[in-house]
Amino acid sequence: MKNYFLENDLQMMYIDAASFPNGVEAAHKKLHALVAFDDKRRYFGYSRPENGIITYKAGAEELNTGEGKILGLNTLLIKKGKFASKLVINFMADVSAIGSTFQELLKHPDLDPNGYCLEIYQNTNDVICLARLKD
Template sequence: MYQLNFGENKILMYVSAVSFPNDILNAHQELHSLVTEKKGRDYFGISFPDSSGKIQYKAAVTQNYDGEAAALGLKTYLLKKGVYNYITVPNYKDDIVAIEKAFKILLLNPKIDPNGACVEWYFNDNDVKCMVRNK
């Protein structure tokens, strides 16, 4: 497990998955179809339990300019600055279950933000950083 410091908040625009985990791929595909300019963007997956305990999942991407989400008819999510514990999953497409395993390990840490989310940062085409923010 490693640590990463996001020095500033990131405003993400997103598409919600209809169901978790079955609709994750569809949410990402819909996001990619709506956001056609790929250059200079970071892609994320955000998951957290709602008030009933049901997991909500959002396929998300950074905005290239203020108001881009509204122009595309998308909602925004604030990815908070701070220190995140993370585990990198290499070649995640070959072992999707490794993402779940990484989060199970990360969620054992008693120092995580109880109001935070599980964050997948797709920092390249093959690998993902599974991240959880500390308090």
């Protein structure tokens, strides 16, 4: 586990998963069908508990202001700040590794009680899993 600092706020356009974890893959597929691939764009998974249920958003970074609105997508501002993190290499070989990594990160003693979890996809094989820490 390492500390990770997101240095700038970023605007994420997203698709809500119908359920968690079963709807995650479908949400990412729908997002990628709508948002053109760009090697300058970062792709995300955003999750948090809401009313006792984990909600999940498959997201992509807006490269141009208003891009999400043009595509008919909702947007969310991800605030800069500190996270506990861990890299999962070749996650597609064992997708459950993402869940077990988050279980480990969520044991961090400095978690933000109003925080969220974030996945930052490095490529088609590797993902950084992050849990928001107190400022």
